[in-house]
Amino acid sequence: MTYCVGLLLNEGIVLLSDTRTNAGLDNISTYRKMFIFEEPGERVIAVLTAGSLSVSQTVIARLIEATDDNDPETRSIMRANTMLEVADIIGNTLLEVTTDIAAKMGRMSQQMATSTMIVAGQRRGGIMRMFLIYPEGNFIEATVDTPFLQIGEHKYGKPILDRIVRKETPISEARKAVLLSMDSTLRSNLSVGMPLDLCVIRADECKVGERTRIEANDPSFQKMSLAWSEALRKSFHDIDI
Amino acid sequence: MTYCVGLLLNEGIVLLSDTRTNAGLDNISTYRKMFIFEEPGERVIAVLTAGSLSVSQTVIARLIEATDDNDPETRSIMRANTMLEVADIIGNTLLEVTTDIAAKMGRMSQQMATSTMIVAGQRRGGIMRMFLIYPEGNFIEATVDTPFLQIGEHKYGKPILDRIVRKETPISEARKAVLLSMDSTLRSNLSVGMPLDLCVIRADECKVGERTRIEANDPSFQKMSLAWSEALRKSFHDIDI
Numbered sequence: 001m002t003y004c005v006g007l008l009l010n011e012g013i014v015l016l017s018d019t020r021t022n023a024g025l026d027n028i029s030t031y032r033k034m035f036i037f038e039e040p041g042e043r044v045i046a047v048l049t050a051g052s053l054s055v056s057q058t059v060i061a062r063l064i065e066a067t068d069d070n071d072p073e074t075r076s077i078m079r080a081n082t083m084l085e086v087a088d089i090i091g092n093t094l095l096e097v098t099t100d101i102a103a104k105m106g107r108m109s110q111q112m113a114t115s116t117m118i119v120a121g122q123r124r125g126g127i128m129r130m131f132l133i134y135p136e137g138n139f140i141e142a143t144v145d146t147p148f149l150q151i152g153e154h155k156y157g158k159p160i161l162d163r164i165v166r167k168e169t170p171i172s173e174a175r176k177a178v179l180l181s182m183d184s185t186l187r188s189n190l191s192v193g194m195p196l197d198l199c200v201i202r203a204d205e206c207k208v209g210e211r212t213r214i215e216a217n218d219p220s221f222q223k224m225s226l227a228w229s230e231a232l233r234k235s236f237h238d239i240d241i
Numbered sequence: 242m243t244y245c246v247g248l249l250l251n252e253g254i255v256l257l258s259d260t261r262t263n264a265g266l267d268n269i270s271t272y273r274k275m276f277i278f279e280e281p282g283e284r285v286i287a288v289l290t291a292g293s294l295s296v297s298q299t300v301i302a303r304l305i306e307a308t309d310d311n312d313p314e315t316r317s318i319m320r321a322n323t324m325l326e327v328a329d330i331i332g333n334t335l336l337e338v339t340t341d342i343a344a345k346m347g348r349m350s351q352q353m354a355t356s357t358m359i360v361a362g363q364r365r366g367g368i369m370r371m372f373l374i375y376p377e378g379n380f381i382e383a384t385v386d387t388p389f390l391q392i393g394e395h396k397y398g399k400p401i402l403d404r405i406v407r408k409e410t411p412i413s414e415a416r417k418a419v420l421l422s423m424d425s426t427l428r429s430n431l432s433v434g435m436p437l438d439l440c441v442i443r444a445d446e447c448k449v450g451e452r453t454r455i456e457a458n459d460p461s462f463q464k465m466s467l468a469w470s471e472a473l474r475k476s477f478h479d480i481d482i
Contacts, residue, residue, distance in 0.1 A: 153396075156396050156397070156399060158397060159397055159400075160473070160477075163428070163470060164474065173477075173478075176482045179482060184400040187400060188399045188403055220482060221482075224480055224482045228480055229404060231476030231479065232473075232476065233404065233405065234476075236401075236405055236417065238472065239417060239421075239465055239469055239472065240465070241416065241461060241462075241465045
């Protein structure tokens, strides 16, 4: 499984993904699930993936192929006029790939390989937007009321986001919120694993402001995780009931 | 959906369940999901249910019917010699009911109605035990390493249990842990709802020590929930990253 989360805030976009993939419990690997498409100052698009690796990788490969294709007729996320068009292109590509793979798989088994994606970014002159794209290619968008989207194993890490994240949350706090949301998920579900990929896109910069891989032995992540555990335990003991 | 949790501790057993059931999103009701079978000082058995209400209710009805049946040949959880036998009787009853209902439903649809249960208790002279019974009738048991069991919407409330609950946790702390675990679930998932049923069984008393229904407007639950929110927010802001 996977856990990816994206926040769409007044100050910018904060994205976090884990890197664990597994085919069964005895075949565990590390794969990047965060992909950045960028023309700094002009446009930046981040794609986070959850679900079947074969679907996700093929979608990303086709998106890159379309970007490299010089034919102006080819729809590419790097030439799209709006983030809505970007979401539409990715949704269509996802549906195409899923259908292609299903046609192959259908000859062997009843299983479906599907993938879900978070797409976030901004084009110069446009606003920041963030979408959750379903396996069927349709999508929903983050709003003022619900400024975060999650894919994969989203339940463990949702309570902290529900409590903390608002549209007005500053990026420094938002970074902490996604990391603690991931920390809760890592502790409770083995199918989500380090290292993590963190990306911050500040409003109107149209480029990646920060992109970090956080390794399993990262001292500041470990310190934060420990401090959070201790703070939770202390808060817990201090509460009367 | 449902959220039920049971802790098996050195000091005793702590159980908590919500009461929300829904058939679709537009048909929401309140049903008890915690059932107590008790002969104070001799034996106490608590059953928590998640899943299809038709399955759960029929299982509980058959368990009561068997208990009321004076024929000593009828296997009843109130006559069983051990908690293991209690789990076995409930597992068998659950499988019978599920199979009966599936036979009926199979004539109409492909859907399966299933239910999962937590069974906990003690017989005089025996030890306290707690089981999670699967829809197929087989079961697992809480152990020293994993002293809690959850059924239904278990993911939101698992992180706090993972951090706090040990076999040695005193009952006063354990009460708080299950209530806060439920609080996180209530906040993040609409299909789990108040009121709550709380039950405490102290070791070797073989009777219910405390049984409380916590209503939506319960002042001490509200106070705890608010204090926890504030403590989490404060802890969150105090952490450096």
